[in-house]
Amino acid sequence: MNSQGTSRPQPPAGDEYHRDRYGRILRDRYGRPVRRRHSNVPPPPPGKPATTPPVSGNQHPARPQSPDQPSADGYRRGTPRSPGNERRYPQTGAAHAPQAGFGTPAPVDNATRALPLPTTPPTTNQGSAQRWRQAQPVAPSRPATPPVPPAPTGRAEKRRPRRRRTGRGCITKLLTLIVVTVLALGAAMLAVDSSINRVAASPAPHIGQTRGTNWLLVGSDSRTGLTEQQVQTLGTGGDLGSTRTDTIMVLHLERGTPATLLSIPRDSYVEIPGYGFDKINAAFTFGGPQLLATTVENSTGLRIDHYMEIGFGGFAAIVDAVGGVTMCLEEPIDDPLANINLPAGCQSLAGPAALGYVRSRNFARGDLDRVEHQRAFIAALVDTIASPAVWLNPFRLIPLMKAGAASVTLGTGDHVWQLLPAAKALLQQPATETVPIGSFLDTEVGSVVTWEDPAAYELFNSLGANW
Incomplete structure (x- = not known):
């Protein structure tokens, strides 16, 4: 009880x-x-309570049968559980109900005195659970089924694989760009060449062949084609039908040697075939480019191979097309005849101011100082034309081509692409020379300059003159 x-x-x-x-x-x-623990104490007879066997060795004392009865070690155990707090099996979660009576003893194997192993792994120790799994029979493995890829969507089907960018692809694109640019420039050059003005400028007859290639560069002071407004803006004045030259230069190109830009003063006193002695620029008035080229050949001994001419209006238009040319002046220039008043220092010259700068002779040496200014300005103009700010800017390049085609005149048989070696030579700052001057004279044709024959002939011979 x-x-x-x-x-x-x-x-x-x-x-x-x-x-x-x-x-x-x-x-x-x-x-x-x-x-x-195994003990030799016989079981109690029926109807008598079981007695606790004596504790010996390492045997644990028997647990008390009631909460109020302390065990041999002094601790109370066996606190009754409240309803609903029964032990549950880990595998099923079902409550462990107390056995109804003990009339039938639990099955015991007297030979091994051990119960069968539990059918579920212990849940309180990871190592024991792993050993239990290893002891279980292994079911035959099924072949792994490859995963089924997801169905492609419409957007994924349209997406193309991205190509890796390689150095070869970049080089191909660069070469393509270069070829397209060259073809575009070639087409533009052909268009300009077909629309450019041409004139007969080949001397008749020619002198013998000389070394290298010689271009005759002429800056005409012709006012032909200028309106009254343009005449006032440019400050040209004078006879609108005059056809003299303000600039006469010979550009000598020879392979293996630096180029030379030779200036010939326009008042040089020379013999003009069929007209006697006169200023060299008068040959342009008497017989045009052809007679001028013949006079230059006979006076210098240099064969003229190509001819290029530009007038007042065309010069100013080209300067405006490239956005002006920067020049650095050592001293101010005030010349009412050239319609300019420029301060000293570096400044950008527009078309009218640039034209007045290359025409002005209001200097101590007159025409000699002017030819030096002309050479310096031509070098600056060519450098500006060749700059990326012009070549890569269609708003500069297209007006430049139009102005050049309308204002530049070439000799018969000359072409625009033949100007490329001349432009390259000018960009490389060629050597500049002026025909040596011997004296200044007043003649029936006005004030003229004569050449110093020994020094002049020596200069012409260095360029391969043929006498």
Whole structure:
């Protein structure tokens, strides 16, 4: 009888497992039943309570059968569980109900005195669970089924694989760009060449062949084609039908040697075929480019191979097309005849101011200082034309081509692409020379300059003159 007056279930005779106060088999933390220590104490007779065997050796004392009864070690165990707080099996979660009576003892294998292994792995220790899994029979493995790829969407089907950019692709694009640029420039050059003005300028007859190639560069002071407004803007004045030259230069190109830009003063006193001695620029008035080229050949001994001429209006238009040319003046220039008043220092000259700068002779040496200014300005103009700010800017390049085609005149048989070596030579700052002057004279044709024959002939011979 317990404290409530109810009978307590008794364990069956010969039971080797520890049980709680309700007769349930106690289990360790791994879920295994706890056996009693082997003892020679005979089981109690029926109807008598079991006595606790004496503790000997390393045997644990028997647990008390009631909460109020202390165990041999002084601790109280076996506190009854409240309803609903019964032990549950890990594999099913079902409540472990107390056994109804102990009339039938639990099956025990007397030979091994061990129960069968539990059918579920212990849940309180990872190592024991792993050993339990290894002891279980292994089911035959099924062949792995390859995963089914997801169905492609419409957007993924349209997407193309990205190509890796390689150095070869960049080089190909660069070469393509260069070829397209060259073809575009070639087409533009052909268009300009077909629309450019041409004039007969080949001397008749020619002198013998000389070394290298010689271009005759002429700056005409012709006012033909200029309106009254343009005449006032440019400050040209004078006879609108005059056809003299303000600039006469010979550009000598020879392979293996630096180019030379030779200036011939326009008042040089020379013999003009069929007209006697006169200023050299008068030959342009008497017979045009052809007679001028013949006079230059006979006076210098240099064969003229190509001819290029530009007038007042065309010069100013080209300067405006490139956005002006920067010049650095050592001293101010005030010349009412050239219609300019320029301060000293570096400044950008527009078309009218640039034209007045190359025409002005209001200097101590007159025409000699002017030819030096002309050479310096031509070099600056060519450098500006060749700059990326002009070539890569269609708003500069297209007006330049139009102005050049309208204002530049070439000799018959000359072409625009033949100007490329001349432009390259001017960009490389060629050597500049002026025909040596011997004296200034007043003649029937006005004030003239004569050449210093020994020095002049020596200069012409250095350029390959043929006398």
